[in-house]
Amino acid sequence: MTAKTLLNWLSDPEYNVRRSYRDLIHTAYENVAIVPADRIPDHVKNGQYEISGYVTTGRDRRERGTRAAAPLRIDGRQGDWDAIEELWMAGELTDDDFEDHFIDDVIVQDIGEGTDGWTFDGSNYSVELR
Numbered sequence: 711m712t713a714k715t716l717l718n719w720l721s722d723p724e725y726n727v728r729r730s731y732r733d734l735i736h737t738a739y740e741n742v743a744i745v746p747a748d749r750i751p752d753h754v755k756n757g758q759y760e761i762s763g764y765v766t767t768g769r770d771r772r773e774r775g776t777r778a779a780a781p782l783r784i785d786g787r788q789g790d791w792d793a794i795e796e797l798w799m800a801g802e803l804t805d806d807d808f809e810d811h812f813i814d815d816v817i818v819q820d821i822g823e824g825t826d827g828w829t830f831d832g833s834n835y836s837v838e839l840r
Contacts, residue, residue, distance in 0.1 A: 763835020
């Protein structure tokens with residue numbers, strides 16, 4: 711398959727790929743599906759995280775990572791990464807699952823439940839691994 715064919719196929723859902731190329735693509739997807747994911751690297755599980763954006767616990771809602779409020783700092787070493795890693799290894803870890811488990815299994819393990827749990831309810835926030 712040429713680079714041009716690949717680019718056309720990826721950028722245009724109506725692009726007609728030759729049958730031989732479709733078989734090649736199908737085989738590549740099958741091969742990826744049966745190869746297990748690598749484990750989550752230790753530097754991710756042992757990292758220090760800084761969360762910026764709106765963070766709410768109970769009635770306390772602050773925009774973190776500004777002059778008025780430091781980022782929410784989380785020590786990943788305190789977390790229980792088992793559920794996240796299990797979903798990751800099974801290829802079933804969605805963004806929502808990751809957020810739920812990161813809150814419950816990493817943030818809560820490090821700094822506690824908060825007044826009424828933790829929510830990240832702004833339109834934009836960032837998580838930096840330090």
